[in-house]
Structures are given as structure tokens and as C-alpha cells.
Amino acid sequence: MRGAAVMREIAVVAFAQTDHRRTTDELSEVEMLMPVLHGVLEQTGLKTADIDFTCSGSSDYLAGRAFSFTLALDGVGAWPPISESHVEMDGAWALYEAWTKLLTGDADTALVYSYGKSSPGSVRDVLTRQLDPYYVAPLWPDSVALAALQAQALIDAGDTDEPALAAVAARSRTDASANSHAQVRGSVPQGDYVVRPLRTGDCPPVGDGAAAVILAAGDRARELCERPAWIRGIDHRIEAHGLGVRELTDSPSTRLAAEKAGAFERPVDTAELHAPFTAQEVVLRKALRLGDDVRVNPSGGALAANPVMAAGLIRIGEAAARIHRGESDRALAHATSGPCLQQNLVAVLEGDPR
């Protein structure tokens, strides 16, 4: 959705993330989360009581802790009772829900957060549990295997090859050198095959992390942030769950979400793409028609840090932060969920003219 004159102006006014790490044994989820919650409140000067709506994204399967999201609420200060919601999805979808809440006029400010603690389990195996339970999940195809099927399809179609994928990996980790929160930075060997054709370097690091964002509407946003990152459009679309039904070399859901979000109306200068595997960046660049002049994943993207359930929200946060800092005027942020880019969210963010 986008653009209608009656719609409220809503912006990302603050963003914080943890330093993403392979393990955080010494921290419970709420202990990991609290610093980023406090971070966005400090950036805006808001107190818990000033937040009209709170929405989070996480999955209990990652750490194997039932109702971990209710324990995480301890970090919010949910008393007196707050208006709150949770999605069992990446935080980007929690942000979408918060955005709609602000659109209704029921709220002027929203706190959105998400976290993922993959270190206690095996995320490759955990993610098999989101697949079709009748025909697919009993075969336990792990997340790298499914991404590898997509990568091979792209290679067969002539859309990419292994050296090109290695270049995506190298560029991402080099860019991540400037990102102190990233888990994998600098020169990293492309490594051996994990599931051929994907090598270690083509796969995201497994790790723990959290992120938080504050949204605000209209003048409230201008009070809280010198240069708000206005959400000009945001939309999400999903494809069929059957892998063999989909055209894995393309992402019609991303394209449609981008169209609905207004991404193609004017060029963007920056794109933060949630492509956990190198080959997926190839698909997304094509679907989003990104030219070589667009700065893709200056943060290093999900190849540098991929806290599952937070990595999509981080893309929106990174794009917004560049606008806050005056490094971008119009940025696209993308988040994905499910195997082989099954579901995709696109947001278009803009800063006021300087």
C-alpha cells in the first residue's frame, strides 16, 4: 500500500541492534534484548509509557524455549498493561503490523523489536519444521539444501556462476568491515561446499542477535528525529509453498510487493536486501530491477550477520539509519521469510529534501 493522500505519514525514527555473535550462552533472550530496547528509547528520549503500541517478532523453535516471547516482554516494562502484539515471523512483519496500527490513528508511536537465538539449536534443522508437513518435512531438507537447489537452478539458467556468487560474498563481508555489529567481516575464504553449489562463503553465519525500531507518525516523528525515514510504501507478498510449483530463478512476490510499495516510481540510491544466501541476491536484484548505481547492502547484509527473525527488521533499520545520517535520500529495504525467498516484504523509505 502507498501514496493515498489520506494516509498518515509514518517514519522510522530510531534503530538499534546488538553485536551479533555465534553464541550468547551467558544471556537469556530478554537479557540480550534489553540493550537494544533501551537504545531506541534513549535515541528518541521516549519512556516506556510514551509508546502507544509494541509489536515483536520471534520464533520459540530457534532456542527451543516455549513462550520465550512472553519472557522477552519483561524487557519492555509491560505494566500498567500495554497494547502489544507478536508475530511468529521476522520483525519486519511486526513492523508492518505496527505501521498499520499507526495508520489507523490509534497510535502515534510504536516500538518494534525482534530477536533470534539460534546458538542453542541447529538452525538448519529447525527451519525444516516450517515446511509442508505431509510431503516435504518428513525428508528433513535443511535450509542450506533448499537454497542450494535454487542456486543450481540459477546457474543452469545462466543467471550466475560460482565466481559471481563468490564475488557477492566477498563484497558483503568487505562492506561489513565498517559495521561493528556484523558477525563476519573482512576477507573470508569462500571455503568448501556445504551443499553444492553453495560453499561456506555463500551461506550466512549462524548467530544470535536482536534489533529494535521506533516508528512515529507525522509531527511526532519530526519531534523525535532530525531526519525521519518516512515509509513511503510497504507491502508483502507470498508464493505457493510447493517448491516444485515455483520458478526458483525469479521472485514474482518481491516484484509485486515492490510495485505496490512504489519502488519503481523513482530510482532508489540504496537497497538493503535480505538475501541470506549469495544466489538470492541475484534473484532479488533481477526482481527489483536494481541498477549498478544502487548501493546494495552497505551494511554487509545477511551474509555478515543473520540473526534469524531479526535480520529482516535490521534491513529496514539499516536503510532508515542511512537516511537519518544523510547518507541516503531514498532507500529500499527488503525482508524475506520461508525457503528460497518464499515470502517477501518491500519498504520504500525517504528522507526530507536537504
Place this chain on the structure above:
Amino acid sequence: MPEVLKAPLVLEFPFTRSLGPVQSAFLTGLRERVVLGVKTGDGRTLVPPVEYDPVTAEEIRDLVEVASTGTVTTWAWNHEPRRGQPLDAPFAWVLVRLDGADTALLHALDAPGPDAVHTGMRVRVRWAEGRTGAITDIACFEPYEGAGEDEGDEEHQPTAHTGEFEDMVTGIVAPARLDYVYSPGRAQTDYIHALSEQRTVGERCPSCRKVYVPPRGACPTCGVATAEHVEVGPRGTITTFCIVNIKAKNLDIEVPYVYAHIALDGADLALHGRIGGIPYDQVRMGLRVEAVWSEGGRYPDHYRPTGEPDADYDVYKELL
């Protein structure tokens, strides 16, 4: 900081799932070595078959039989098979479009190595020995040269099928198991370490000054980190209780017994525990109790009366 506690945690469930009419026919068919697809409104044949058209959401029920031979549409070489996957030895994951189908099925391909696999190669189903009506009735695919076989080819025309078999499969049991190494975090690690010394240590909120037992590292009212350790108890007051009349499995405790909320002296949150050393029908709100530790126990086995006079209601009414 004491050593962070860790323990293995296995989550294991047998998911019992009922099947719709199309899934039931497909999985029963596999048991009978027949591969069924379903026709969409625009004439495409979906294998594996689903019950609703993925494009139009229309209910689809027209079943057809397709061949057990097909063509690889993409593949990925898995040199380190993981638990639960179809083959123990290295194999290729494949999407296979069976002859007569318009969509591809995910499964494993048994091949000697990645050099023996390519997109476009011809394969056929290798049936499992003991078939039950599950996707794993296909043991895997295997390379197929086509010569001498009359089962099918790429021009294969699917034939209509009723989807009816004797003794239809109407459900599957899908075991799921995930292994974790659980760590409780800083606050609860400290709490558990203290318990092993028979001390109950909570944490105080720097903002509202409440003492939480057990501590979870954050004050749920103020949303800030707690850190200051406060030893509470060992005595406390029963704030409320219930009488348990159902014997729990693997629990060697005679019913009825009392389970209670206990506000330890100095704590601002009641914890819960079993009450012993007193007949169940004499337990009451305000009863003063203390922890009883079993030999070598790492947490209180139960709480028993101290013999002090009952606490006044006003003293614990905010802790209910």
C-alpha cells in the same frame, strides 16, 4: 561470574496429522507404487498433488496417474547427510518432474557423486521395502537410462485415476525431534548456583526496588535490568494454595497434597512449591513455612510449617 550452566534439551513430538482426500489418495497410492497427480482448472498436472489450486485457490479433485520416471529440474549435492534425511550415504537433493506432470517433487537421488548428476538427467523412483503411505515410501530416485523400459517417457500422458484403493491411508504420524543445548542466561544461572548451596537469591530492581525470586534478569514492571543480589528466606508465608488430587506420572508423591505460592521473607514475588509435614486439609493462607532440602538436592524438595504464628493478611496481601 560463575560458569554459565548448560544442559542438553531434546524436543520430540510425534505429530499425528489427518489427510485431506487428495493427500490421502496420493500417499495411499505411493504405498501401492502408484504416483498420482491432480489436474488444475487450466489443465496442468500437479505432482505432488494439493487440494487447492496454488494460483486460483479453487478446490481441485481430478486425479491422474503419472509415471514413476522423470527428469531432474535442479539438484544440489549433499556430501554430509543429516539425521532424518532419505539416505545415509552422500546423495543429491533433486526436484524431479515426473513424466506426465507439470510441476516437480522434492526428493533424494542416489548417485555415486556430483559428477554423475546434472539438470535434465532421467531418473526413476526407487520404492521403499516396507511402505506405509508416506512420502518416504519413495526411498529415493535413481538414475534411469530408459532403454528397455516401457514405464513412461517425457511425452507420457497422465491417465485418469479414481484415487480409490483398498484400506485408504487417512493420516500420518510424523516424528519430529530437535536437539538443543539449553542455557538459562546470567540471572537464572546465578539463582541456580546459589540454590545448590541451599541459598535462595533474588535480584532487586534498581528502579522500583522490588526483589524478584526467581530472577529473570529484568524487572517486568520497569523494563530494566536487575543485578543486585538479595538473599531471601529461608522462611516464608503461604499466600495461596491448591489441593492436588491427580497423581502425576513418574512422581512419587501421595495425593492429595498441597501446592502453594510462597512469599519468602524479603521477596516481592511469590514462588511455588509443595507443602509437606502437615495434613493437606490444615494448610491455610498465612501459614509460615520453610524450605526442606533433600540429601544432595539442588533445590528445595518441599516446604514445611515453621510453627510460628500465622502471618497477618495485611502483610502479604500485595503478594497474592
